[in-house]
Amino acid sequence: MDSDSNVMTIVILLGLILLSGYFSSSETAFTSINQIRLRNSAKKGDKRAEWTLKLAEDYNNVLSTILVGNNIVNIASSSLATILFIKYFPQYGVTISTIVMTILVLIFGEITPKAIAKDRPEKVAMFATPFLSILMKFLMPINWLFAKWNNSLAKRLQSEEKSISEEELLSIIDEAEIGGSLEVDEHQLIRSAIKFHDLEVDTILTPRVDVVAADLQDSDEEIQKIFDENVYSRILLYDDSIDEVRGVLHERDFNYYIRRKAKGEKTLSLTEMMKEVLHVPAMMKLSRLLKIMQQSKVHMAVVVDEYGGTIGIVTMEDALEELVGEIWDETDYIEEEITFISEDKYLVRGEASLEKVFDLFQLQNSEKFFSSTISGFVAEILGHFPKEGDKVIYKTMSLKVVKIKNTRVLEIIVEKITEFN
Structure with missing residues (x-):
């Protein structure tokens, strides 16, 4: 028992x-x-x-x-x-x-x-x-x-931290993708949406030197030539200087103006035809810019500095691409910023991101350079506007300026070398 x-x-x-x-x-x-x-x-x-x-x-x-x-x-x-x-x-x-x-x-x-x-x-x-x-x-x-x-x-014992931080949220999203709960495209879209609110206009603007514009004093033939030589359906109109942008002219409106004028019919002047343009500061958040553009029903804004001078332009498409990725249309063409030449040797366009080049050569921006592009980086190291043939050595990189237009660096050859002391 x-x-x-x-x-x-x-x-x-x-x-x-x-x-x-x-x-x-x-x-x-x-x-x-x-x-x-x-x-x-x-x-x-x-x-x-x-x-x-x-x-x-x-x-x-x-x-x-x-x-x-x-x-x-x-x-x-x-x-x-x-x-x-x-x-x-x-x-x-x-x-x-x-x-x-x-x-x-x-x-x-x-x-x-x-x-x-x-x-x-x-x-x-x-x-x-x-x-x-x-x-x-x-x-x-x-x-x-x-x-x-x-x-x-x-x-x-109520915690002061009532909500998760952006870094924690991004980590959760990364883990969801690794775990298979999110597709790669979904993961990228959500990450972009979260980081979108931190981005400022100056990170995506088209710089002043690349802006296509016409002077209000230009002849009809000169304006027509600008439209013919470029792929854009809209151009800026300025008064004497690009710092004095007055409006945006649509190619459709310009063609209508030319046809009416050729027939001797009464038509509005270009000043009356052009659309109002927004002027926004470089430090404006992209989320705010997008909202203003939607409310104003405009597709383009002029980015100005603290003195009112034109820094560049930004379009609604530029802002949306930060959310959903590249939006291709008939005016876009693929142009690589970094082209492979041979082992550890690349042809880099002047506007290429400094961060991308540093990543390529496994370097850290420990000195926190002011420039965000490789051309600006070269100028910053040299201390003057680069000239063709100028060479800069930084850590394990050798950079040689090979193509310049006016004062603008177009192409640089970047090559890996032994650590420079």
């Missing part, structure tokens, strides 16, 4: 260890669960997924139930094991029981079940849901007391 009771005690003990594993795996599963996957399964008609999702949304009660249950079975198993071992080893029963139960609970009640649950959280959570739901009803009074205690404690 005594032997039968010992067998029963061992069976109960094993059952309690299994329950400990059940509670431990449930805790990890509901902590790591992907509610988006569960929601998708529920939409496809999976009733167990729908049931599990309801429990996951009541996480505090689920956690209280799991912790209470786990503590009950662990205390019960330790007590039974102590009684059992004292019968056979009166002097060392407690010590042996502690050692054996610690090993068993760690392996079968903690490490193994948690590892399984971490690897397959949704499956483990759905498996655990039925019994956990029943247990939650039995432990409702205890859970209610714990909820009150948690709320009281939360009010006293």
Whole structure:
């Protein structure tokens, strides 16, 4: 009879260890669960997924139930094991029981079940849901007391950090892509949307030297030539200087003006035809610019400095491309900023990003150069406007200016060399 009771005690003990594993795996599963996957399964008609999702949304009660249950079975198993071992080893029963139960609970009640649950959280959570739901009803009074205690404690220890930072949000998005929850395109779009609010107009503007514009004093033939030689449907009109931009002229309106004039019919002047142009500061946020453009129903803005001088222009397309990536139209053509010549040797366009070139040569911008382009970097190192043939050596890079137009650097050959001292 005594032997039968010992067998029963061992069976109960094993059952309690299994329950400990059940509670431990449930805790990890509901902590790591992907509610988006569960929601998708529920939409496809999976009733167990729908049931599990309801429990996951009541996480505090689920956690209280799991912790209470786990503590009950662990205390019960330790007590039974102590009684059992004292019968056979009166002097060392407690010590042996502690050692054996610690090993068993760690392996079968903690490490193994948690590892399984971490690897397959949704499956483990759905498996655990039925019994956990029943247990939650039995432990409702205890859970209610714990909820009150948690709320009281939360009010006293309320954290000052009420929301996650941008860096934390970007990390979550990166992990979602690595885990397969987001496609590469979706991941890039969300990242761009988050970082969009930090970008300023000067990061995307077309510089002054590349702006296509006409003087209000130019003849019709000269303006027509500007349209013919460029692919843009709109050009700026200025009065004497590009710093005095007066408006935007659409090619369609100009053609209408020419036709009417050729027929001797009355028509508006170019000044009357041109559309009003926005003037925006270089430090304006892109999100603000886009909103203003939408409200004003314009596609182009002139970027000015603190003195009102023209720095460049920015278009709605430029702003949208920061969100959705390159938008190609019939006026676009592919022109590589960095062209491979031979091993460790590249032909780089002057407007290429300094950061891209540094990344290519595995360099850090430790000196925090003011310039953002490779041409500006060369000028900054030289201390004057570069000339064809000028050469600069910086760390493991040799940079030689090979093509210039007026004072503008068009092309530079960049080559990897041994560290320069």
